[in-house]
Amino acid sequence: MPIDATAPYDDQNIFAKILRGEIPSEEVYRDEWAYAFRDIAPQAALHILVIPHGAYVSWDDFSTNASAEEIAGFVRAVGKVARDNDLVEPGYRLLANVGAHGGQEVPHLHVHLFGGEPLGSMIARRSQG
């Protein structure tokens, strides 16, 4: 069910549990600012989630409240994951769902990184529902 992007951070959300090692995940990359792991239900040949270590509900929360250091570290980590996976050429897609209209289901900021194949049109067209 889509989340309310303005709700307070819930430290029992599934990605908080992954960060604490309470539930398993398939690690792709980790540094001081970010953790990257494989999406459990991949929607492309390569589908990686990149999340900050900090407790941020959404892109809105992160872009408002994270420090400049956290934002720089996180953005650099997303780029590094793409480079490390040889995605820059032929290309890849980043996506961050925010709130109900964005279809965000997990209330810890995550950037989806898709690649490994041509990804088609950017979003579903209105006529396709």
Ligand code: AMP
């Ligand atoms: P969103 O709709 O943007 O909130 O995306 C949430 C994503 O988290 C979906 O693509 C799910 O497949 C993924 N997901 C949910 N639980 C897990 C998990 N335990 N490990 C890895 N990915 C997960």
